[in-house]
Amino acid sequence: xxxxxxxxxxxxxxxxxxxxxxxxxxxxxxxxxxxxxxxxxxxxxxxxxxxxxxxxxxxxxxxxxxxxxxxxxxxxxxxxxxxxxxxxxxxxxx
Numbered sequence: 001x002x003x004x005x006x007x008x009x010x011x012x013x014x015x016x017x018x019x020x021x022x023x024x025x026x027x028x029x030x031x032x033x034x035x036x037x038x039x040x041x042x043x044x045x046x047x048x049x050x051x052x053x054x055x056x057x058x059x060x061x062x063x064x065x066x067x068x069x070x071x072x073x074x075x076x077x078x079x080x081x082x083x084x085x086x087x088x089x090x091x092x093x094x
Contacts, residue, residue: 004046007053015046015053018085025080026058034060043076056083 009028016022024030034042041061046053059078063070 001047001049001054004048004053005044007044007046007056011051011053012046012056015056015083015085018087019083020086021081022083023080026056026083030080031058034058052085054085054088057081058083 012028016027019026031042031044034040037060039062042058043060044056044058046056048054057078058080059076061074061076063074065073
């Protein structure tokens with residue numbers, strides 16, 4: 001099991017098809033949209049087992065104000081929650 005930051009689009013779309021609770025906020029299209037917003041710092045992390053994504057979290061880091069205030073006010077937002085493959089187990093979330 002490994003944490004991946006670069007997820008193949010085909011694997012990502014396959015994960016969407018094999019999840020019971022997938023939504024728009026967990027799609028590659030939404031992530032691409034986040035990347036066009038200059039005030040956001042998008043991220044996408046997946047837990048992979050034998051190169052197959054089992055869980056994925058997509059979101060962005062948001063911060064306000066001058067650099068010092070921004071450092072202390074930054075927060076991560078994951079609107080869609082964790083995307084889980086039907087076969088995912090608790091160990092994929094730890």
